[in-house]
Amino acid sequence: MLDAIFIAATVIFFVVGILYVRGCERLSLK
Amino acid sequence: MTANGWFQILLFLLAVFLLTKPLGIFIARVFSGEKTFLDAALRPIEKLIYRLAGVDENHEMRWTEYTIAMLLFSGISMTLLYLIERTQRWLPWNPQKFGNVDPALAFGTAASFTTNTNWQAYSGESTMSYLTQMAGLAYHNFVSAAVGIVLALVVIRGIARRETEKLGNFWVDTTRCLLWVLLPFCVVGALVLVSQGVVQNLKPYTTVDLLQPYAAQVTGADGKTTMRAVTQQVIAQGPVASQEVIKELGTNGGGFFNANSAHPFENPTPFTNFFEVLLIFAIPSALTYTLGRMTGCQRHGWAIWAAMAFLFLAGVSTAYWAEAKGNPLLAGTDQRVSAVNSGGNMEGKEVRFGIANSALFATVTTDASCGAINGQHDSFTPLGGMVPLVNIMLGEVVFGGVGAGLYGMVVFVVLAVFIAGLMVGRTPEYLGKKIESYDVKMAMLAVLVLTFTILVFSAVSVVKPYGTAGISNPGPHGLSQILYAYVSSTGNNGSAFGGLNGNTLWYNTTTAAAQLLGRFFMIIPIMAIAGNLARKKTVPASAGTFPVTGGLFSGLLVATVLIVGALTFFPALSLGPILEHLLMQAGKAF
Numbered sequence: 001m002l003d004a005i006f007i008a009a010t011v012i013f014f015v016v017g018i019l020y021v022r023g024c025e026r027l028s029l030k
Numbered sequence: 031m032t033a034n035g036w037f038q039i040l041l042f043l044l045a046v047f048l049l050t051k052p053l054g055i056f057i058a059r060v061f062s063g064e065k066t067f068l069d070a071a072l073r074p075i076e077k078l079i080y081r082l083a084g085v086d087e088n089h090e091m092r093w094t095e096y097t098i099a100m101l102l103f104s105g106i107s108m109t110l111l112y113l114i115e116r117t118q119r120w121l122p123w124n125p126q127k128f129g130n131v132d133p134a135l136a137f138g139t140a141a142s143f144t145t146n147t148n149w150q151a152y153s154g155e156s157t158m159s160y161l162t163q164m165a166g167l168a169y170h171n172f173v174s175a176a177v178g179i180v181l182a183l184v185v186i187r188g189i190a191r192r193e194t195e196k197l198g199n200f201w202v203d204t205t206r207c208l209l210w211v212l213l214p215f216c217v218v219g220a221l222v223l224v225s226q227g228v229v230q231n232l233k234p235y236t237t238v239d240l241l242q243p244y245a246a247q248v249t250g251a252d253g254k255t256t257m258r259a260v261t262q263q264v265i266a267q268g269p270v271a272s273q274e275v276i277k278e279l280g281t282n283g284g285g286f287f288n289a290n291s292a293h294p295f296e297n298p299t300p301f302t303n304f305f306e307v308l309l310i311f312a313i314p315s316a317l318t319y320t321l322g323r324m325t326g327c328q329r330h331g332w333a334i335w336a337a338m339a340f341l342f343l344a345g346v347s348t349a350y351w352a353e354a355k356g357n358p359l360l361a362g363t364d365q366r367v368s369a370v371n372s373g374g375n376m377e378g379k380e381v382r383f384g385i386a387n388s389a390l391f392a393t394v395t396t397d398a399s400c401g402a403i404n405g406q407h408d409s410f411t412p413l414g415g416m417v418p419l420v421n422i423m424l425g426e427v428v429f430g431g432v433g434a435g436l437y438g439m440v441v442f443v444v445l446a447v448f449i450a451g452l453m454v455g456r457t458p459e460y461l462g463k464k465i466e467s468y469d470v471k472m473a474m475l476a477v478l479v480l481t482f483t484i485l486v487f488s489a490v491s492v493v494k495p496y497g498t499a500g501i502s503n504p505g506p507h508g509l510s511q512i513l514y515a516y517v518s519s520t521g522n523n524g525s526a527f528g529g530l531n532g533n534t535l536w537y538n539t540t541t542a543a544a545q546l547l548g549r550f551f552m553i554i555p556i557m558a559i560a561g562n563l564a565r566k567k568t569v570p571a572s573a574g575t576f577p578v579t580g581g582l583f584s585g586l587l588v589a590t591v592l593i594v595g596a597l598t599f600f601p602a603l604s605l606g607p608i609l610e611h612l613l614m615q616a617g618k619a620f
Contacts, residue, residue, distance in 0.1 A: 025094050
């Protein structure tokens with residue numbers, strides 16, 4: 001159970017990181 | 031303090047200075063595609079890797095593509111390390127038959143090594159199999175260091191290039207960094223360490239009979255203590271030298287053994303001690319020269335180097351002074367230097383290295399984001415222990431981690447020229463590029479993520495029972511222990527103050543979160559700055575341009591680093607090490 005939670009947390013963190021990249025890019029285009 | 035101690039510290043700085051130019055030129059040549067003496071041997075291997083991996087080495091990426099490639103690479107590598115730790119019991123190269131690592135510890139360790147932190151809530155010699163050490167941890171020592179270096183190169187390209195979106199190829203840069211920069215130096219460095227007595231083998235641990243058996247107090251499972259005769263000792267060993275060299279060269283810091291560089295198998299002689307601290311600063315120092323060379327302004331690179339060297343000397347002087355002064359609570363004990371006495375505060379220090387080399391190692395390892403130790407920072411005097419803490423709080427930009435130190439310092443450069451621009455009422459410029467609101471916003475995001483992460487996690491830990499349960503010395507020293515854990519994690523340093531039990535669900539998960547936020551959420555806005563700078567035209571310098579060379583710029587840069595660090599963390603420091611120092615002077619210890 002904990003394994004699934006930690007792997008999911010890892011995936012979520014890096015997906016949020018990609019969204020952060022996109023957010024910074026959108027801010028630069030304004 | 032002794033003349034001998036100062037001679038060793040200044041000799042170290044001289045060695046760093048002498049390494050800076052040749053290594054800086056070499057790194058610049060590697061990443062500019064210029065010829066190097068290793069090309070004949072490595073170019074065929076490089077081409078084969080690209081063919082196997084399907085990489086087009088001529089494809090250059092925008093900052094977003096580059097950053098996303100880095101995130102995916104790091105995320106997948108982190109998951110693989112987690113899986114290796116969780117299955118090591120069934121995998122080969124486990125002669126000690128270690129069990130699988132607990133989930134929370136495995137997650138914390140995976141985050142720690144992926145982020146170049148190497149925070150260790152375990153003892154390597156009693157937890158990790160040889161396969162986990164080599165294929166899991168040492169692998170990350172190489173690639174996390176390579177990621178830091180290539181990101182610094184992207185920032186340099188962003189400054190140097192004009193009117194372009196292209197900043198290089200993540201896969202090509204990482205491959206070249208591993209093949210040309212890290213692996214060759216590590217092969218040579220590991221052999222140097224082996225020649226000095228650092229072990230390198232895959233043998234099971236050796237059990238030997240003690241020459242002098244002794245009686246030890248043992249606590250059983252029922253909580254009862256009994257005396258037991260100890261007649262044997264288990265001598266841990268393994269592939270240490272190969273891991274030791276990248277531990278320092280890549281500013282990783284995670285030791286093969288729990289005692290890290292205080293262990294005689296990791297750091298056996300005064301020469302290896304000198305060699306190891308030199309390895310820590312080698313690449314970060316060289317990158318300042320690379321910056322100057324690739325941007326066409328060598329004096330700018332040296333101005334940054336001078337600012338870093340000034341901050342290093344300030345830190346090591348304070349630590350050395352505080353430790354050499356000794357402990358006032360031990361009045362009546364001989365703490366003077368003599369032929370048979372190291373003098374000063376020797377608690378938690380290796381007798382082989384003494385005060386000067388312990389202060390030097392502690393300062394260097396926290397100026398950089400290394401985290402290797404040759405003495406316990408927890409046992410330093412309050413002001414001596416405050417130096418490593420402050421070094422990390424400043425953002426580890428005093429030479430700093432490999433790559434991370436330089437791109438962190440560029441954030442402060444952006445802020446420094448912005449402040450200078452405000453003072454003279456002109457749009458700030460940095461090497462011909464106008465610094466505009468977007469660049470400053472991104473710089474502030476990079477600074478604030480560190481502050482926010484450190485202070486929020488520390489605040490929760492000091493008021494919640496699951497946080498305070500880990501403290502071994504309640505009071506101001508306990509606050510320092512918690513603060514250091516999150517400062518070290520967020521700064522991706524990885525050294526432990528010591529004394530805090532970090533192997534709990536709370537600390538394993540929150541320090542992992544701090545490491546991930548401190549690494550990647552700092553990198554993203556810095557990469558955005560690089561991308562934005564690369565797009566800009568250059569404007570010629572005029573009489574109103576603030577020069578980013580010379581003493582005035584170095585002074586402003588030092589002031590910016592200190593003011594940002596002091597304003598952010600002084601309240602926390604005043605309740606921790608500063609209060610502890612004042613109470614120690616009043617006769618109270620923690």
